[in-house]
Protein backbone atom coordinates (compact mmCIF):
# COMPACT_ATOMS: atom_id res chain seq x y z
CA UNK A 360 0.00 0.00 0.00
CA UNK A 361 1.38 3.35 -0.94
CA UNK A 362 1.54 5.54 2.11
CA UNK A 363 -0.06 8.96 1.87
CA UNK A 364 2.52 11.72 2.42
CA UNK A 365 2.39 13.50 5.75
CA UNK A 366 3.11 16.82 4.11
CA UNK A 367 1.56 17.99 0.85
CA UNK A 368 2.64 21.25 -0.74
CA UNK A 369 0.39 23.22 -3.02
CA UNK A 370 1.28 26.33 -4.92
CA UNK A 371 -1.39 29.03 -5.11
CA UNK A 372 -1.35 32.49 -6.59
CA UNK A 373 -0.75 33.86 -3.07
CA UNK A 374 2.18 31.58 -2.25
CA UNK A 375 2.33 28.08 -0.80
CA UNK A 376 -0.14 26.08 1.22
CA UNK A 377 1.21 23.24 3.35
CA UNK A 378 -1.28 20.57 4.35
CA UNK A 379 -0.04 18.64 7.37
CA UNK A 380 -1.39 15.19 8.12
CA UNK A 381 -3.13 15.14 11.51
CA UNK A 382 -2.73 11.43 12.37
CA UNK A 383 1.01 10.82 12.15
CA UNK A 384 3.34 11.62 15.04
CA UNK A 385 4.57 15.17 15.44
CA UNK A 386 8.17 13.98 15.14
CA UNK A 387 7.48 12.27 11.78
CA UNK A 388 5.72 15.38 10.59
CA UNK A 389 8.64 17.64 11.43
CA UNK A 390 11.14 15.32 9.81
CA UNK A 391 9.14 15.06 6.61
CA UNK A 392 8.51 18.81 6.49
CA UNK A 393 12.20 19.50 6.84
CA UNK A 394 13.23 17.11 4.09
CA UNK A 395 10.48 18.13 1.67
CA UNK A 396 11.20 21.82 1.97
CA UNK A 397 14.95 21.27 1.68
CA UNK A 398 14.50 19.19 -1.44
CA UNK A 399 12.25 21.30 -3.54
CA UNK A 400 12.75 24.92 -2.82
CA UNK A 401 16.38 25.73 -2.81
CA UNK A 402 16.30 26.91 -6.37
CA UNK A 403 14.51 30.15 -5.54
CA UNK A 404 17.32 31.71 -3.57
CA UNK A 405 17.41 35.00 -5.36
CA UNK A 406 13.68 35.44 -5.55
CA UNK A 407 11.38 37.40 -3.27
CA UNK A 408 9.83 35.99 -0.08
CA UNK A 409 7.07 33.45 -0.55
CA UNK A 410 4.26 33.53 2.01
CA UNK A 411 3.28 30.12 3.39
CA UNK A 412 -0.06 29.08 4.86
CA UNK A 413 0.11 26.06 7.10
CA UNK A 414 -3.00 23.96 7.64
CA UNK A 415 -2.76 21.41 10.42
CA UNK A 416 -6.25 19.94 10.04
CA UNK A 417 -7.51 18.33 13.23
CA UNK A 418 -4.13 18.39 14.92
CA UNK A 419 -3.80 20.72 17.92
CA UNK A 420 -0.54 22.63 17.82
CA UNK A 421 0.70 24.19 21.05
CA UNK A 422 2.18 27.69 20.84
CA UNK A 423 5.66 26.14 21.25
CA UNK A 424 5.05 23.70 18.39
CA UNK A 425 3.77 26.50 16.19
CA UNK A 426 6.90 28.46 16.94
CA UNK A 427 9.01 25.42 16.10
CA UNK A 428 7.30 25.00 12.74
CA UNK A 429 7.65 28.67 11.96
CA UNK A 430 11.35 28.51 12.73
CA UNK A 431 11.77 25.40 10.64
CA UNK A 432 10.08 26.95 7.64
CA UNK A 433 11.85 30.28 8.08
CA UNK A 434 15.19 28.49 7.79
CA UNK A 435 14.33 27.72 4.18
CA UNK A 436 15.64 31.04 2.89
CA UNK A 437 12.77 32.66 1.06
CA UNK A 438 9.82 31.07 2.82
CA UNK A 439 7.92 32.93 5.50
CA UNK A 440 4.91 31.70 7.46
CA UNK A 441 1.86 33.82 6.94
CA UNK A 442 -0.57 31.81 9.03
CA UNK A 443 -0.98 28.52 10.83
CA UNK A 444 -4.56 27.28 10.76
CA UNK A 445 -6.05 24.46 12.70
CA UNK A 446 -9.55 23.11 13.08
CA UNK A 447 -9.15 22.59 16.81
CA UNK A 448 -8.98 24.87 19.84
CA UNK A 449 -8.32 24.20 23.49
CA UNK A 450 -11.24 24.76 25.84
CA UNK A 451 -9.46 27.81 27.18
CA UNK A 452 -9.03 29.34 23.73
CA UNK A 453 -12.66 28.57 22.94
CA UNK A 454 -13.81 30.32 26.11
CA UNK A 455 -11.69 33.33 25.29
CA UNK A 456 -13.04 33.46 21.75
CA UNK A 457 -16.56 33.19 23.08
CA UNK A 458 -15.90 36.03 25.46
CA UNK A 459 -14.46 38.21 22.73
CA UNK A 460 -17.50 37.65 20.54
CA UNK A 461 -20.00 38.38 23.24
CA UNK A 462 -21.93 41.58 23.72
CA UNK A 463 -21.75 42.55 27.34
CA UNK A 464 -24.66 44.65 28.54
CA UNK A 465 -24.08 47.03 31.42
CA UNK A 466 -26.77 49.31 32.85
CA UNK A 467 -25.17 52.05 34.94
CA UNK A 468 -23.54 55.46 34.84
CA UNK A 469 -19.81 55.56 34.23
CA UNK A 470 -18.82 58.51 36.37
CA UNK A 471 -15.77 60.72 36.68
CA UNK A 472 -12.76 58.63 37.73
CA UNK A 473 -14.36 55.30 36.78
CA UNK A 474 -13.14 52.88 34.10
CA UNK A 475 -15.36 50.17 32.63
CA UNK A 476 -13.59 47.56 30.48
CA UNK A 477 -15.04 44.48 28.74
CA UNK A 478 -13.41 41.72 26.64
CA UNK A 479 -15.98 41.74 23.80
CA UNK A 480 -18.48 44.33 22.60
CA UNK A 481 -19.97 46.73 25.15
CA UNK A 482 -23.61 47.73 25.24
CA UNK A 483 -23.86 50.46 27.87
CA UNK A 484 -27.26 51.65 29.02
CA UNK A 485 -26.36 54.91 30.75
CA UNK A 486 -24.00 57.82 30.27
CA UNK A 487 -20.24 58.09 30.26
CA UNK A 488 -19.64 61.32 32.15
CA UNK A 489 -16.61 63.57 31.68
CA UNK A 490 -13.64 61.95 33.38
CA UNK A 491 -15.13 58.46 32.93
CA UNK A 492 -13.73 55.85 30.51
CA UNK A 493 -15.21 52.85 28.71
CA UNK A 494 -13.00 50.29 26.95
CA UNK A 495 -13.81 47.24 24.86
CA UNK A 496 -11.76 44.80 22.79
CA UNK A 497 -14.66 45.00 20.32
CA UNK A 498 -17.29 47.62 19.55
CA UNK A 499 -18.87 50.09 21.95
CA UNK A 500 -22.57 50.93 21.76
CA UNK A 501 -23.88 53.52 24.19
CA UNK A 502 -27.57 54.06 24.81
CA UNK A 503 -26.97 57.38 26.51
CA UNK A 504 -24.52 60.25 26.29
CA UNK A 505 -20.84 59.74 25.69
CA UNK A 506 -19.15 62.70 27.38
CA UNK A 507 -15.98 61.01 28.60
CA UNK A 508 -13.51 58.72 26.83
CA UNK A 509 -14.40 55.64 24.76
CA UNK A 510 -11.75 53.21 23.50
CA UNK A 511 -13.02 50.53 21.11
CA UNK A 512 -10.84 47.76 19.64
CA UNK A 513 -8.47 48.37 22.53
CA UNK A 514 -6.54 45.15 21.80
CA UNK A 515 -5.81 46.37 18.28
CA UNK A 516 -8.98 45.89 16.23
CA UNK A 517 -9.11 48.61 13.56
CA UNK A 518 -12.57 47.55 12.45
CA UNK A 519 -14.13 48.34 15.83
CA UNK A 520 -16.68 51.15 16.02
CA UNK A 521 -18.17 53.41 18.67
CA UNK A 522 -21.83 54.42 18.53
CA UNK A 523 -23.78 56.60 20.94
CA UNK A 524 -27.24 58.11 21.28
CA UNK A 525 -25.48 61.37 22.09
CA UNK A 526 -21.90 61.71 20.91
CA UNK A 527 -20.05 64.44 22.84
CA UNK A 528 -16.86 62.67 23.84
CA UNK A 529 -13.81 64.23 25.43
CA UNK A 530 -11.76 61.74 23.42
CA UNK A 531 -12.34 58.84 21.05
CA UNK A 532 -9.88 56.00 20.65
CA UNK A 533 -10.12 53.09 18.27
CA UNK A 534 -7.29 50.55 18.16
CA UNK A 535 -4.19 52.78 18.33
CA UNK A 536 -5.81 55.87 16.77
CA UNK A 537 -7.27 58.65 18.83
CA UNK A 538 -8.84 62.03 18.41
CA UNK A 539 -10.07 64.57 20.86
CA UNK A 540 -13.01 66.91 20.94
CA UNK A 541 -12.51 70.37 19.48
CA UNK A 542 -11.57 72.82 22.22
CA UNK A 543 -14.79 74.73 21.79
CA UNK A 544 -17.88 72.66 21.12
CA UNK A 545 -21.03 74.52 20.29
CA UNK A 546 -23.41 73.29 22.92
CA UNK A 547 -26.41 73.76 20.62
CA UNK A 548 -25.18 70.98 18.36
CA UNK A 549 -27.02 67.84 19.33
CA UNK A 550 -24.80 65.06 17.96
CA UNK A 551 -27.51 62.48 18.33
CA UNK A 552 -27.22 58.95 16.95
CA UNK A 553 -23.67 59.10 15.70
CA UNK A 554 -20.89 56.63 15.21
CA UNK A 555 -17.10 56.72 14.94
CA UNK A 556 -14.78 54.47 12.94
CA UNK A 557 -11.30 54.44 11.38
CA UNK A 558 -11.30 55.48 7.72
CA UNK A 559 -8.82 54.57 4.93
CA UNK A 560 -6.42 57.27 6.08
CA UNK A 561 -6.41 55.80 9.57
CA UNK A 562 -8.23 58.78 10.97
CA UNK A 563 -11.17 58.50 13.32
CA UNK A 564 -14.23 60.02 11.69
CA UNK A 565 -17.61 60.70 13.21
CA UNK A 566 -20.63 60.09 11.06
CA UNK A 567 -24.33 59.40 11.28
CA UNK A 568 -25.15 56.00 12.73
CA UNK A 569 -26.66 54.63 9.54
CA UNK A 570 -23.37 54.81 7.66
CA UNK A 571 -22.23 51.72 9.58
CA UNK A 572 -24.67 49.60 7.61
CA UNK A 573 -22.45 49.97 4.57
CA UNK A 574 -19.09 50.47 6.25
CA UNK A 575 -19.23 47.56 8.68
CA UNK A 576 -21.60 44.92 7.27
CA UNK A 577 -19.94 42.38 9.61
CA UNK A 578 -21.73 44.01 12.52
CA UNK A 579 -24.77 41.99 11.48
CA UNK A 580 -24.50 38.62 13.15
CA UNK A 581 -27.89 37.30 12.13
CA UNK A 582 -27.27 34.47 9.72
CA UNK A 583 -29.74 33.70 6.99
CA UNK A 584 -32.76 35.67 8.12
CA UNK A 585 -34.87 37.81 5.91
CA UNK B 586 -33.01 53.88 66.20
CA UNK B 587 -32.13 57.01 64.22
CA UNK B 588 -30.52 57.44 60.84
CA UNK B 589 -27.19 58.93 59.91
CA UNK B 590 -26.89 61.24 56.89
CA UNK B 591 -23.51 62.32 55.57
CA UNK B 592 -23.26 65.69 53.79
CA UNK B 593 -20.47 65.52 51.22
CA UNK B 594 -19.30 67.13 47.97
CA UNK B 595 -15.79 66.30 46.83
CA UNK B 596 -14.96 69.90 46.04
CA UNK B 597 -14.28 72.23 48.93
CA UNK B 598 -16.21 75.34 49.85
CA UNK B 599 -19.49 74.47 48.12
CA UNK B 600 -21.53 74.58 51.32
CA UNK B 601 -21.31 71.26 53.19
CA UNK B 602 -20.90 72.87 56.58
CA UNK B 603 -23.61 75.45 55.90
CA UNK B 604 -25.94 72.67 54.74
CA UNK B 605 -25.17 70.50 57.78
CA UNK B 606 -25.84 73.35 60.19
CA UNK B 607 -29.07 74.36 58.52
CA UNK B 608 -30.49 70.88 57.99
CA UNK B 609 -29.70 70.03 61.60
CA UNK B 610 -31.42 73.21 62.76
CA UNK B 611 -34.41 72.71 60.47
CA UNK B 612 -34.87 69.10 61.62
CA UNK B 613 -34.74 70.24 65.25
CA UNK B 614 -37.35 72.89 64.43
CA UNK B 615 -39.53 69.98 63.27
CA UNK B 616 -39.17 68.47 66.72
CA UNK B 617 -36.58 65.84 65.85
CA UNK B 618 -33.68 65.00 68.10
CA UNK B 619 -30.54 65.77 66.11
CA UNK B 620 -26.82 65.33 66.59
CA UNK B 621 -24.41 67.18 64.28
CA UNK B 622 -21.03 65.51 63.86
CA UNK B 623 -18.13 67.53 62.49
CA UNK B 624 -15.61 65.15 60.89
CA UNK B 625 -13.46 67.87 59.36
CA UNK B 626 -10.61 67.16 61.76
CA UNK B 627 -8.01 69.91 61.80
CA UNK B 628 -10.32 72.38 60.02
CA UNK B 629 -13.41 72.31 62.19
CA UNK B 630 -15.91 75.10 61.65
CA UNK B 631 -19.37 73.65 62.12
CA UNK B 632 -19.14 74.86 65.71
CA UNK B 633 -18.49 78.42 64.53
CA UNK B 634 -21.40 78.42 62.08
CA UNK B 635 -23.63 77.10 64.90
CA UNK B 636 -22.28 79.70 67.34
CA UNK B 637 -21.21 76.99 69.77
CA UNK B 638 -17.45 77.36 69.63
CA UNK B 639 -16.91 78.70 73.13
CA UNK B 640 -18.68 75.79 74.81
CA UNK B 641 -16.43 73.08 73.47
CA UNK B 642 -14.63 71.08 76.11
CA UNK B 643 -13.91 67.73 74.47
CA UNK B 644 -14.01 66.72 70.82
CA UNK B 645 -14.50 63.73 68.51
CA UNK B 646 -10.91 62.51 68.85
CA UNK B 647 -11.16 62.65 72.64
CA UNK B 648 -14.20 60.40 72.45
CA UNK B 649 -12.61 57.96 70.04
CA UNK B 650 -9.41 57.75 72.01
CA UNK B 651 -11.33 57.18 75.22
CA UNK B 652 -10.38 60.41 77.00
CA UNK B 653 -14.06 61.14 77.69
CA UNK B 654 -17.58 59.73 77.34
CA UNK B 655 -19.68 60.74 74.33
CA UNK B 656 -22.13 62.78 76.41
CA UNK B 657 -19.27 64.81 77.87
CA UNK B 658 -18.16 65.91 74.43
CA UNK B 659 -21.61 66.77 73.05
CA UNK B 660 -22.34 70.49 73.00
CA UNK B 661 -25.98 71.37 73.59
CA UNK B 662 -27.61 74.09 71.49
CA UNK B 663 -29.47 76.21 74.05
CA UNK B 664 -31.85 77.57 71.43
CA UNK B 665 -33.56 74.18 71.44
CA UNK B 666 -34.94 72.26 74.37
CA UNK B 667 -32.73 69.20 74.38
CA UNK B 668 -33.13 68.60 70.64
CA UNK B 669 -29.92 69.76 69.00
CA UNK B 670 -26.37 68.71 69.87
CA UNK B 671 -22.98 69.04 68.25
CA UNK B 672 -20.04 66.68 68.42
CA UNK B 673 -17.17 68.99 67.41
CA UNK B 674 -14.09 67.96 65.42
CA UNK B 675 -10.65 68.18 66.94
CA UNK B 676 -8.74 71.26 65.93
CA UNK B 677 -5.23 70.11 66.65
CA UNK B 678 -4.94 66.41 65.83
CA UNK B 679 -4.46 65.15 62.31
CA UNK B 680 -6.97 63.10 60.37
CA UNK B 681 -5.22 59.78 60.78
CA UNK B 682 -6.12 59.87 64.50
CA UNK B 683 -9.46 58.31 63.55
CA UNK B 684 -10.22 55.08 61.66
CA UNK B 685 -13.45 54.30 59.72
CA UNK B 686 -14.36 51.38 62.02
CA UNK B 687 -14.13 53.65 65.04
CA UNK B 688 -16.34 56.24 63.35
CA UNK B 689 -18.91 53.59 62.52
CA UNK B 690 -19.00 52.43 66.11
CA UNK B 691 -19.44 55.98 67.34
CA UNK B 692 -22.26 56.79 64.89
CA UNK B 693 -24.01 53.51 65.71
CA UNK B 694 -23.94 54.51 69.35
CA UNK B 695 -25.37 57.98 68.62
CA UNK B 696 -28.16 56.41 66.57
CA UNK B 697 -29.50 54.88 69.79
CA UNK B 698 -30.29 58.30 71.22
CA UNK B 699 -30.96 60.57 68.24
CA UNK B 700 -33.44 60.62 65.36
CA UNK B 701 -30.93 62.12 62.95
CA UNK B 702 -27.15 62.21 62.91
CA UNK B 703 -25.94 64.79 60.41
CA UNK B 704 -22.29 64.18 59.48
CA UNK B 705 -20.36 67.13 58.02
CA UNK B 706 -17.73 65.65 55.68
CA UNK B 707 -14.41 67.30 54.81
CA UNK B 708 -13.57 68.06 51.17
CA UNK B 709 -11.66 65.47 49.16
CA UNK B 710 -11.81 61.69 48.81
CA UNK B 711 -9.15 60.60 51.28
CA UNK B 712 -9.11 59.50 54.91
CA UNK B 713 -11.47 62.23 56.10
CA UNK B 714 -14.09 61.28 53.52
CA UNK B 715 -13.76 57.60 54.39
CA UNK B 716 -14.28 58.37 58.08
CA UNK B 717 -17.30 60.53 57.37
CA UNK B 718 -19.14 57.95 55.24
CA UNK B 719 -18.22 54.96 57.41
CA UNK B 720 -21.23 55.16 59.69
CA UNK B 721 -23.74 56.76 57.30
CA UNK B 722 -27.03 55.22 56.13
CA UNK B 723 -27.79 57.98 53.65
CA UNK B 724 -25.83 60.61 51.77
CA UNK B 725 -26.55 64.06 50.45
CA UNK B 726 -24.21 65.44 47.82
CA UNK B 727 -23.88 69.23 47.68
CA UNK B 728 -22.80 70.96 44.50
CA UNK B 729 -22.85 74.46 43.09
CA UNK B 730 -23.80 75.19 39.48
CA UNK B 731 -20.17 75.19 38.36
CA UNK B 732 -18.57 72.67 36.04
CA UNK B 733 -15.74 71.83 38.44
CA UNK B 734 -18.08 71.31 41.40
CA UNK B 735 -20.39 69.11 39.32
CA UNK B 736 -17.43 67.07 38.10
CA UNK B 737 -16.31 66.41 41.68
CA UNK B 738 -19.89 65.62 42.71
CA UNK B 739 -19.96 62.99 39.94
CA UNK B 740 -16.74 61.46 41.29
CA UNK B 741 -18.13 61.36 44.83
CA UNK B 742 -21.44 59.85 43.68
CA UNK B 743 -19.45 57.11 41.95
CA UNK B 744 -17.68 56.35 45.24
CA UNK B 745 -20.88 56.53 47.28
CA UNK B 746 -22.62 54.10 44.93
CA UNK B 747 -19.96 51.54 45.83
CA UNK B 748 -20.75 51.82 49.55
CA UNK B 749 -23.08 48.92 50.21
CA UNK B 750 -24.60 50.31 53.38
CA UNK B 751 -25.53 53.69 51.96
CA UNK B 752 -28.75 54.35 50.03
CA UNK B 753 -28.45 56.05 46.61
CA UNK B 754 -27.34 59.62 47.34
CA UNK B 755 -29.56 62.72 46.93
CA UNK B 756 -28.52 66.03 45.47
CA UNK B 757 -28.61 69.62 46.73
CA UNK B 758 -27.68 72.38 44.32
CA UNK B 759 -26.44 75.32 46.37
CA UNK B 760 -25.72 78.97 45.59
CA UNK B 761 -27.99 79.25 42.58
CA UNK B 762 -28.00 82.63 40.95
CA UNK B 763 -31.10 83.17 38.90
CA UNK B 764 -29.78 85.76 36.53
CA UNK B 765 -26.75 83.65 35.60
CA UNK B 766 -28.82 80.54 35.04
CA UNK B 767 -31.27 82.44 32.91
CA UNK B 768 -28.52 83.96 30.81
CA UNK B 769 -26.98 80.52 30.35
CA UNK B 770 -23.75 81.53 32.06
CA UNK B 771 -24.31 78.90 34.70
CA UNK B 772 -25.39 75.29 34.42
CA UNK B 773 -29.10 75.06 35.08
CA UNK B 774 -30.89 72.73 37.47
CA UNK B 775 -32.09 70.46 34.69
CA UNK B 776 -28.64 70.09 33.17
CA UNK B 777 -27.05 69.24 36.50
CA UNK B 778 -29.62 66.68 37.60
CA UNK B 779 -29.63 64.95 34.21
CA UNK B 780 -25.87 64.89 34.16
CA UNK B 781 -25.54 63.43 37.65
CA UNK B 782 -28.67 61.31 37.29
CA UNK B 783 -29.56 61.13 40.98
CA UNK B 784 -32.65 62.52 42.76
CA UNK B 785 -32.71 66.21 43.56
CA UNK B 786 -33.74 66.89 47.15
CA UNK B 787 -33.44 70.67 47.08
CA UNK B 788 -32.02 73.83 45.62
CA UNK B 789 -30.75 76.80 47.61
CA UNK B 790 -30.27 80.30 46.29
CA UNK B 791 -27.06 82.22 46.64
CA UNK B 792 -28.08 84.54 49.44
CA UNK B 793 -25.96 87.09 51.32
CA UNK B 794 -28.11 86.43 54.38
CA UNK B 795 -26.56 82.95 54.58
CA UNK B 796 -23.10 84.43 55.01
CA UNK B 797 -24.26 87.06 57.50
CA UNK B 798 -26.10 84.46 59.57
CA UNK B 799 -23.10 82.11 59.58
CA UNK B 800 -20.85 84.91 60.74
CA UNK B 801 -23.16 85.55 63.68
CA UNK B 802 -23.30 81.89 64.60
CA UNK B 803 -27.02 81.80 63.83
CA UNK B 804 -27.88 79.36 61.06
CA UNK B 805 -30.15 81.00 58.48
CA UNK B 806 -32.76 78.27 59.01
CA UNK B 807 -33.69 80.04 62.29
CA UNK B 808 -34.85 83.08 60.33
CA UNK B 809 -38.19 82.22 58.74
CA UNK B 810 -38.15 85.10 56.27
CA UNK B 811 -35.20 84.37 54.04
CA UNK B 812 -35.40 82.40 50.83
CA UNK B 813 -32.49 80.19 51.79
CA UNK B 814 -34.12 79.43 55.12
CA UNK B 815 -37.29 78.24 53.41
CA UNK B 816 -35.21 76.11 51.09
CA UNK B 817 -33.41 74.41 54.00
CA UNK B 818 -36.63 73.89 55.92
CA UNK B 819 -38.17 72.29 52.87
CA UNK B 820 -35.24 69.95 52.45
CA UNK B 821 -35.64 68.94 56.09
CA UNK B 822 -39.31 68.13 55.47
CA UNK B 823 -38.39 66.10 52.40
CA UNK B 824 -35.93 64.16 54.54
CA UNK B 825 -38.86 63.48 56.88
CA UNK B 826 -40.73 62.00 53.93
CA UNK B 827 -43.08 64.83 52.97
CA UNK B 828 -43.45 65.51 49.27
CA UNK B 829 -42.96 69.21 48.87
CA UNK B 830 -42.50 70.63 45.40
CA UNK B 831 -39.46 72.78 44.76
CA UNK B 832 -40.35 76.32 45.78
CA UNK B 833 -40.50 78.81 42.99
CA UNK B 834 -37.34 80.27 44.64
CA UNK B 835 -36.52 79.79 43.56
CA UNK B 836 -38.41 82.22 41.21
CA UNK B 837 -36.59 80.33 38.65
CA UNK B 838 -39.16 80.03 35.95
CA UNK B 839 -39.78 77.04 33.77
CA UNK B 840 -36.53 75.17 34.24
CA UNK B 841 -37.10 74.41 37.86
CA UNK B 842 -40.80 73.83 37.50
CA UNK B 843 -40.41 71.10 34.97
CA UNK B 844 -37.97 69.39 37.34
CA UNK B 845 -40.35 69.69 40.23
CA UNK B 846 -42.88 67.56 38.45
CA UNK B 847 -40.31 65.00 37.55
CA UNK B 848 -38.79 64.66 40.97
CA UNK B 849 -41.47 65.30 43.52
CA UNK B 850 -44.84 65.53 41.84
CA UNK B 851 -45.34 61.85 41.20
CA UNK B 852 -44.16 60.54 44.54
Ligand SMILES: Nc1ncnc2c1ncn2[C@@H]1O[C@H](COP(=O)(O)OP(=O)(O)OP(=O)(O)O)[C@@H](O)[C@H]1O
Nearest residue numbers: 597598599600601602603708760790791792795796
Ligand atom coordinates in the same frame (compact mmCIF):
# COMPACT_ATOMS: atom_id res chain seq x y z
N1 LIG C 1 -26.49 79.46 49.73
C1 LIG C 1 -25.44 80.23 50.02
N2 LIG C 1 -25.46 81.56 49.73
C2 LIG C 1 -24.40 82.34 50.02
N3 LIG C 1 -23.27 81.91 50.58
C3 LIG C 1 -23.18 80.59 50.87
C4 LIG C 1 -24.25 79.70 50.62
N4 LIG C 1 -23.85 78.46 51.00
C5 LIG C 1 -22.60 78.59 51.50
N5 LIG C 1 -22.19 79.87 51.42
C6 LIG C 1 -20.89 80.40 51.85
O1 LIG C 1 -19.85 79.71 51.17
C7 LIG C 1 -18.73 79.54 52.01
C8 LIG C 1 -18.34 78.08 52.09
O2 LIG C 1 -19.39 77.36 52.71
P1 LIG C 1 -19.12 76.12 53.65
O3 LIG C 1 -18.07 76.43 54.65
O4 LIG C 1 -20.45 75.65 54.13
O5 LIG C 1 -18.55 75.11 52.58
P2 LIG C 1 -17.88 73.69 52.84
O6 LIG C 1 -18.28 72.83 51.69
O7 LIG C 1 -18.20 73.19 54.19
O8 LIG C 1 -16.34 74.05 52.76
P3 LIG C 1 -15.10 73.11 53.17
O9 LIG C 1 -14.91 72.18 52.01
O10 LIG C 1 -13.97 74.05 53.35
O11 LIG C 1 -15.50 72.37 54.42
C9 LIG C 1 -19.10 80.11 53.36
O12 LIG C 1 -18.59 81.42 53.46
C10 LIG C 1 -20.61 80.14 53.31
O13 LIG C 1 -21.15 81.18 54.11
Ligand SMILES: [Mg+2]
Nearest residue numbers: 601602625707
Ligand atom coordinates in the same frame (compact mmCIF):
# COMPACT_ATOMS: atom_id res chain seq x y z
MG1 LIG D 1 -16.88 72.51 55.80
